[in-house]
Amino acid sequence: MLSRALRTKVLMHVLLVPFLVFALFPFYHMLLTSLKQDRELYDRYAVPLLIRQAPTLEHYAKLLWETEFLTWTKNSLMVTMLATTASMLIGTVAAYALSRLKFRGVNSFGTGIFVTYLVPTSLLFLPLAQVINWIGLADSKWALVLTYPTFLVPFCTWLLMGYFRTVPKEVEECAMVDGATRIQALWRIVLPIAIPGLVCAALFAFTLSWNEFLYALTFTSSSEQITASVGVTSELIRGDIYFWGELMAGAILGSVPIVILYVFFLDYYVSGLTAGAVK
Amino acid sequence: MAIGSLPATVAAGRLSWRAHAREVLDRERVLGPLFITPALILILLLVAYPFCMAIYFSLSNAFIGRPSHFIGLTNFVRLWDSDAFRQTFQNAFVFTGISIAFKVVLGISLALLLNQPLWFKRLIRGAVLLPWVIPTALSTLGWWWMFNSLYSVVNWTGIALGIMDPPGPNWLGQKSYAMAAVVTVNIWRGLPFFTITILAGLVAIPKELYEAAQADGAGPWSRFCYVTLPMLKPVLAIVVLFSTIFTFSDFNIVQVLTHGGPINSTHLFATYSRMIGLESGRIGEGAAISLYLFPLLMFVVWAQLRFVRKQVY
Numbered sequence: 001m002l003s004r005a006l007r008t009k010v011l012m013h014v015l016l017v018p019f020l021v022f023a024l025f026p027f028y029h030m031l032l033t034s035l036k037q038d039r040e041l042y043d044r045y046a047v048p049l050l051i052r053q054a055p056t057l058e059h060y061a062k063l064l065w066e067t068e069f070l071t072w073t074k075n076s077l078m079v080t081m082l083a084t085t086a087s088m089l090i091g092t093v094a095a096y097a098l099s100r101l102k103f104r105g106v107n108s109f110g111t112g113i114f115v116t117y118l119v120p121t122s123l124l125f126l127p128l129a130q131v132i133n134w135i136g137l138a139d140s141k142w143a144l145v146l147t148y149p150t151f152l153v154p155f156c157t158w159l160l161m162g163y164f165r166t167v168p169k170e171v172e173e174c175a176m177v178d179g180a181t182r183i184q185a186l187w188r189i190v191l192p193i194a195i196p197g198l199v200c201a202a203l204f205a206f207t208l209s210w211n212e213f214l215y216a217l218t219f220t221s222s223s224e225q226i227t228a229s230v231g232v233t234s235e236l237i238r239g240d241i242y243f244w245g246e247l248m249a250g251a252i253l254g255s256v257p258i259v260i261l262y263v264f265f266l267d268y269y270v271s272g273l274t275a276g277a278v279k
Numbered sequence: 280m281a282i283g284s285l286p287a288t289v290a291a292g293r294l295s296w297r298a299h300a301r302e303v304l305d306r307e308r309v310l311g312p313l314f315i316t317p318a319l320i321l322i323l324l325l326v327a328y329p330f331c332m333a334i335y336f337s338l339s340n341a342f343i344g345r346p347s348h349f350i351g352l353t354n355f356v357r358l359w360d361s362d363a364f365r366q367t368f369q370n371a372f373v374f375t376g377i378s379i380a381f382k383v384v385l386g387i388s389l390a391l392l393l394n395q396p397l398w399f400k401r402l403i404r405g406a407v408l409l410p411w412v413i414p415t416a417l418s419t420l421g422w423w424w425m426f427n428s429l430y431s432v433v434n435w436t437g438i439a440l441g442i443m444d445p446p447g448p449n450w451l452g453q454k455s456y457a458m459a460a461v462v463t464v465n466i467w468r469g470l471p472f473f474t475i476t477i478l479a480g481l482v483a484i485p486k487e488l489y490e491a492a493q494a495d496g497a498g499p500w501s502r503f504c505y506v507t508l509p510m511l512k513p514v515l516a517i518v519v520l521f522s523t524i525f526t527f528s529d530f531n532i533v534q535v536l537t538h539g540g541p542i543n544s545t546h547l548f549a550t551y552s553r554m555i556g557l558e559s560g561r562i563g564e565g566a567a568i569s570l571y572l573f574p575l576l577m578f579v580v581w582a583q584l585r586f587v588r589k590q591v592y
Contacts, residue, residue, distance in 0.1 A: 012395045016403065019389050022467065023410055029432055030421040041430075048432040094318040103311030109319070115580050116326055120528030122549030123569050123576070126556045127332035128325065150325045153318050181305050213416040213531045214549065218557065229416040233535055244424055251417040262412050266405050269412065273472060274479040 034059050034248040041245060059245035060253070063236075068223045069250060072231030075141050076210060077257070079227060083148035084205040090149065091156030091201065096186055098157065099164040100172075110161075117154035124150075125218050132219050143219040144227070148209045155208065156201045162275050163197025164190065200272040203265055210258055228254040336566035343560040354567035364568065367539075367546040373458060374547060375526045378465045379519060385466070386473030386518075387511070391503075393474065394481045404475075411471035419535040422464045426450035426536070454544040457537050461545050464532045473518055480514030481507070516586065524579045528572055548572050 029048070033041065035055040040046050063069050097103075098110050128147055137143040167190050175185045191198065216227045223235060232250035236243060262269060304310055337354055341347035358364040389407065397403060410418065425432050434447030448456045484507065492502045530549035533539060539546035539554060546554070548568055556565015 009396060009398075012392055012397060016389075016392050016397075019385075019392070020403070020406055023407055023470075026418060026421045026425060026467070027409070027413075029425060030418075033424060044429065048430065048435050090317040090321065093314040097311045097314035101307040101311035101314070103308045106311060109315055111584070112322065113318070114583075116322055118524055118576060118580055118583075119326060119330075120524060120549075120572065120576070122528040122530050122552065123572055124326065124329045124333065126552065126562055126566050126569065127329035127336060129557070130332065130562075131325070131329055147325060149321055153321055157318060181301050182307075182310055183304060207412055211414040211416075213414070213534070214553075217534075218553070229414050233416050233420060244427075244430075247420055248424065251420045254417050255413045258412050258414065262405075262409070266401065266408075269408060270404065270475055273408075273411070273475045 030248045030252055033244055034246075034252055036245065038245060059243075059249040062243075063246050063249045063253065067231075067236065067246070067250075069228075069231065069253070071224060072226055072228045072235075073254070075225060076227040076229070076254075079141050079144045079148065079216075080206055080209045082145045083152060083209045084202060086145075087149045087152035087156050087205050088198070088202055091153050091160055091205075092191075092198070094153070095157045095160035095164055096190065099161045100169075100190075113154050113157050116150075117158050119151075121151060121212075121214050125214055128215070129218055137219075139219070139221050139225055141220060141225045141227070144209075144212075144216055147215050147219065148212060151212075152205045152209060156205055159201045159204065159272065159275055160194070160197055163194045163200075167193045196268070196271075199265070200268045200275070203261060203268055204272050206261065207258055207269075333566045333570060336563050337570050339563045341561075341563040341566075343562060347563065350563075354564050355571075358564065358567055358571075363543045363546070364551070366543045367548060367551045367568070368571070370458070370543075370545060371527055371547050374462060374465065374529075374545075375523060377462050378469065378526050379522055381462075381466045382469050382473045382522065383515065383519065385470055386477050389470070389474045390477040390481055391507075393478050407474060408471045410468050415468055415531040416535050418468070419464055419532050422460070422467075423451075423536050426460050428452060451537055452541055454541060457541055457545050461533050461536055464536060465526060465529065468532070469522060469526065472522070476514060476518050477511060480511045484510045517583070520579050520583055524576060527575055 032049075032051060035057070036051055037053055037056050037058075040051070040053045046052065094113070098106060098113070132138055132143045132147070137146065171193070172185045172189055175189045176182065180188065211229070212227075213229050213233075216230045217234070220226045220230065223231070226235070228250075232247065232254050236247050236250055304313070336347075338349055338351060339347040340350050340353075393400075393404060393407070424430070428449050428451070431447065431450060433450070434443060437443035437447055438445050450456045450460045488506050488510070489502055492506050497505065527547070528549055529547055530553070533545050533547050533550045534553075537545045539550045543551075548571055552565045552568035554565075555568060556562050559565075
């Protein structure tokens with residue numbers, strides 16, 4: 001006879017099963033599809049939940065060697081890293097100023113950052129496309145490096161303000177009494193204490209820009225300039241014939257960088273997700 | 280460090296320009312504005328200015344590659360009279376309303392479960408959060424395949440379980456099924472955000488409240504209704520407000536899954552605006568469509584500042 005506490009615990013796990021299936025099944029099915037031979041994939045009487053015939057890597061091979069997938073991934077990496085770095089630099093100093101310094105306009109700028117944080121990209125992509133044209137960056141990945149900070153900077157600033165506020169003012173004041181300048185205090189005292197916050201902001205900035213789709217789809221179009229999301233969703237679909245195996249392989253490989261980060265920094269994702277909204 | 284450098288400066292008898300710069304930079308009135316300048320320039324040039332352009336476009340008959348003229352509110356009026364836009368407007372409310380209702384209910388349930396003692400807690404939490412981190416455009420491709428008219432695994436499973444009659448619904452080809460499909464993907468993708476945030480809210484509720492309620496003879500259900508829900512209200516308000524704006528303005532899911540079809544039945548502001556503004560070239564009308572989002576944005580900003588964040592910014 002199971003004890004009452006144990007029975008409740010088992011029941012909780014049973015109740016979790018539908019949620020876990022809902023969350024994970026799409027990934028399982030994508031992986032399965034990408035590993036199936038076409039013969040089994042397009043057999044309407046085959047069981048779609050399993051691989052019955054020998055699994056194959058041919059879809060991955062085709063994706064890597066016969067499409068521009070590697071170029072798209074390289075573009076994604078370049079855009080994401082540059083946009084993240086720039087946004088972190090701009091966001092860190094802005095967040096420090098907003099959370100620590102007193103000067104004219106600090107409150108209205110803080111509100112401004114918050115409002116910008118809420119402005120959806122779908123409100124701005126049309127006029128931004130014009131701006132991109134004017135400055136000669138049409139169909140260039142540099143347009144993305146330039147525009148991604150518009151949503152990354154408000155996000156990083158907002159998140160980091162919360163973290164900077166948790167660093168006790170006294171620690172910083174101590175350093176300044178000892179003769180350090182503000183910039184030294186920021187660099188040597190505040191930033192090292194706020195490292196978890198910085199990691200969190202960088203991770204989210206990376207994830208957000210890797211996931212961005214509307215600007216990437218609008219501002220770039222040629223195969224040498226597009227990012228992984230755009231490449232997989234537009235270049236792998238030609239006419240009415242869909243190569244489902246390759247499509248799913250592309251969707252999976254295109255998520256790999258994020259999954260790697262995710263596995264290593266899960267706790268940061270959890271705390272950042274909460275802090276971004278609630279703090 | 281300080282003790283070493285100070286006498287040196289004094290010995291020089293005057294402030295070198297570097298020391299002078301250091302001293303000026305130490306003033307909050309100087310350093311503050313300096314630190315926010317990069318962010319300010321970025322926002323002015325690439326957010327505020329395009330926003331003004333959007334307003335100008337929406338009041339003009341701008342067309343790709345043609346000079347535009349001011350035509351007042353004609354775009355807004357004409358849109359309001361068009362069936363396609365009315366449909367989009369209605370879709371946006373249906374899509375957002377149903378998605379958020381499900382996300383709130385499922386989010387609270389899942390958060391309550393995750394707040395229990397569990398085996399593999401970290402692993403389970405990681406699995407639950409996964410749909411949120413994977414690029415939406417790519418995971419939606421997976422759903423697209425799952426809703427395929429010939430090979431839908433959803434229908435296969437439904438038929439195998441005896442819930443559906445063969446061949447099962449053509450998910451992306453029939454109006455209400457297509458809406459159900461995009462709503463499902465939105466719930467799937469948005470649920471982690473609700474769950475994790477609500478879970479943080481749950482953890483923050485003081486244990487004493489439950490003990491007191493139990494001492495007063497409250498059962499699990501009344502403890503949930505009279506302790507948990509009221510204490511979760513602020514967190515729920517924030518999450519719902521955030522989600523409202525991001526669900527209303529959603530682009531990725533509809534763009535990949537249905538392209539707004541069949542017959543505009545799943546178009547949202549973003550996808551319809553892109554279709555009219557870029558694919559048909561009517562920038563003025565496209566800008567007007569996305570500006571219909573603006574009143575909603577204003578409301579959310581106002582509600583956030585007014586009720587949720589007592590302390591401004």
